[in-house]
Amino acid sequence: MPSAAERTRTLVQSTCSAVLLLPGSPGTHPELLVPEARATGPDGEVFLLYPGDAPPVRAATHAEDDELPVVLELTDVAPVSVPHRIRGRAWLCGRLTRLPGVAEPGRMMLRLEVGSATVDDLWGSADVTAEDFAAAAPDPLHGHETELLQHLHVAHGDRLRELASLLGTYAAGLVPTRDVAPLALDRFGLRVRFSAGPEHCFDARFDFPRPVRDVTGLRRELHRLFEAARA
Numbered sequence: 001m002p003s004a005a006e007r008t009r010t011l012v013q014s015t016c017s018a019v020l021l022l023p024g025s026p027g028t029h030p031e032l033l034v035p036e037a038r039a040t041g042p043d044g045e046v047f048l049l050y051p052g053d054a055p056p057v058r059a060a061t062h063a064e065d066d067e068l069p070v071v072l073e074l075t076d077v078a079p080v081s082v083p084h085r086i087r088g089r090a091w092l093c094g095r096l097t098r099l100p101g102v103a104e105p106g107r108m109m110l111r112l113e114v115g116s117a118t119v120d121d122l123w124g125s126a127d128v129t130a131e132d133f134a135a136a137a138p139d140p141l142h143g144h145e146t147e148l149l150q151h152l153h154v155a156h157g158d159r160l161r162e163l164a165s166l167l168g169t170y171a172a173g174l175v176p177t178r179d180v181a182p183l184a185l186d187r188f189g190l191r192v193r194f195s196a197g198p199e200h201c202f203d204a205r206f207d208f209p210r211p212v213r214d215v216t217g218l219r220r221e222l223h224r225l226f227e228a229a230r231a
Contacts, residue, residue: 002186004126005136008119010186011074011090013040013138015146020048020056020096021071036107044134046072046092046112047099057108060098068096072112076121079146080153082181082193083201088121094130122184122191122203139186144215152182152222160192162229167204185218187211190225 002010012018020033032055035048050057060068072092078085093116099109117128141148152160160180184191189208195201208221 001123001188002139003136004119005128005132006139007121007123008090008117008128008133009040009136010138010142011076011088012038012046014142016074016076018072018074021073022056022059023069044114044130046114048110048112050108050110052106052108056096056110060096060110070094070096070112078183079149080181082183083195087184088119090117090119092117140213141185141187141215141218145185148185149182159226162226163192163204163206164194165229166206187213190222
């Protein structure tokens with residue numbers, strides 16, 4: 001399974017939503033705290049792009065010693081319609097500083113030096129050190145996951161239902177199959193949500209024999225998985 005640090009790094013470098021939580025600003029409109037773009041540096045720092053007059057820029061500008069303690073909250077939502085659609089959240093705690101002259105006119109780049117992180121997702125909850133976060137790499141499929149899950153959901157719903165046959169006779173009899181949707185995908189396997197309404201759902205994880213490295217390897221393993229279910 002992916003480590004907590006890898007899962008956190010994947011969320012940071014994905015397209016999931018993010019909001020910066022500032023100390024002493026509970027009345028600030030949330031949309032003003034959402035970065036226009038974000039990226040991760042080689043040492044694990046997170047760069048956040050904001051309009052020059054955004055609250056995070058003003059707060060970082062006037063912070064004592066030019067350092068502002070903040071939390072970057074990330075929310076991961078499944079790209080297909082499923083009950084309980086939020087797949088996970090992560091919180092990165094650290095110090096925020098300005099990087100004058102780096103961004104385009106009218107924008108300001110801020111640097112978040114990560115001190116610690118916490119992730120709570122489909123794998124469970126765990127704390128992540130700054131060192132582990134900096135050393136981790138995102139899942140190699142993270143840039144393709146949304147498109148792949150949506151394709152599976154639209155074009156291969158029948159094949160997804162057949163996966164229930166791999167759960168064993170007893171388990172398959174308990175799994176609701178009115179609605180079946182691919183929930184998550186990474187180099188280790190596919191997670192599917194079987195449901196018969198918000199109050200009756202079941203997740204099944206289908207692991208690959210070995211981690212895949214790219215989309216080509218993924219397609220090969222998905223074909224093998226579907227053929228095993230049909231057999």
